[in-house]
Amino acid sequence: MSACRCRTTGDPLRAPVQDGGTVTLNGKVYSFGGTDGSDPLFKAYVHDPATGGWQRLANMPQALEKPGAEAVDGQIYVFGGWTVTGAASAAVYRYDPTHGTWSTAASLPSPVVAGGTAVLGGRIYVMAGCGGNCVPASQATYVYDPRTDTWSRAADYPVRDSWQSCAGIDGRVVCAGGTDPVDGTELASTFSLDPVTGAWTARPTCPTPTGPWPLPLPAPGCSLSAASAAER
Structure with missing residues (x-):
C-alpha cells in the first residue's frame, strides 16, 4: 500500500x-x-x-x-x-x-514578483517570475548569501515561469510547474540547477500542469524529490 x-x-x-x-x-x-x-x-x-x-x-x-x-x-x-x-x-x-x-x-538586483524560491547550502535562490506587471517577465536566477548580505546572478531559468514550486534537494535547486506570466500557459516542466556547474537541466515533466497557484503538496507523480534532482 x-x-x-x-x-x-x-x-x-x-x-x-x-x-x-x-x-x-x-x-x-x-x-x-x-x-x-x-x-x-x-x-x-x-x-x-x-x-x-x-x-x-x-x-x-x-x-x-x-x-x-x-x-x-x-x-x-x-x-x-x-x-x-x-x-x-x-x-x-x-x-x-x-x-x-x-x-x-x-x-534584489531587480524587482521580482511570484518567482520560485528555494534554499540550498545556506543561500537563497530566486528564479524567474514577474519583473513588473509580468510584462516583461523575468528569467533571471538570483542567489543571496546571508553571510555577506550580497546577491549574485546564476544562469537564467530555461523558460518564462512564475508561481512555480521550488526546493533545495540533494545538492540541487529543483523547480516544477507554474505558469507563463506573459501568455498564461500552465506549465508541467521541471528543471534542476547544479550550483557547481551553474547549469540548468531539464527533468521529467509533471503529469499535468500545476497552473498559477501550485500547491505545497504537488499532484501525484509530481512531488519534488531527490529522484527529480539527480539521475539515479
Whole structure:
C-alpha cells in the first residue's frame, strides 16, 4: 500500500489572505503580507501546531502581495512582491523570530514578483517570475548569501515561469510547474540547477500542469524529490 498523500484541515488564519509569502522554521509556519482581495497587506502571522491558532507578529515594513519568503540560520527573509502602487519591489526584509524585529537586507538586483524560491547550502535562490506587471517577465536566477548580505546572478531559468514550486534537494535547486506570466500557459516542466556547474537541466515533466497557484503538496507523480534532482 502506498503512503497516504493526505491533507487535513488546520486552524484558519485570523483574516482571509491570498498570495502571501509563507515559510516554516523550527516547526512553526509563518505568513507574510499577501492581499485581502483589494490591497497588499502589512500583516504577519505565526502558527505553532503544538499550541494551535495563529498569532500576529510585528507588521512588515512594507505592504507586499506575493513576496518570496525563505529561512536561513534562524532568520526569515521576505523579498520582492507587488507594492500598494502595483509596482514590483526589489526590497528585502529580515525578520528575527527571537526578538520579533524587522531589519533591511541588501535589495534584489531587480524587482521580482511570484518567482520560485528555494534554499540550498545556506543561500537563497530566486528564479524567474514577474519583473513588473509580468510584462516583461523575468528569467533571471538570483542567489543571496546571508553571510555577506550580497546577491549574485546564476544562469537564467530555461523558460518564462512564475508561481512555480521550488526546493533545495540533494545538492540541487529543483523547480516544477507554474505558469507563463506573459501568455498564461500552465506549465508541467521541471528543471534542476547544479550550483557547481551553474547549469540548468531539464527533468521529467509533471503529469499535468500545476497552473498559477501550485500547491505545497504537488499532484501525484509530481512531488519534488531527490529522484527529480539527480539521475539515479
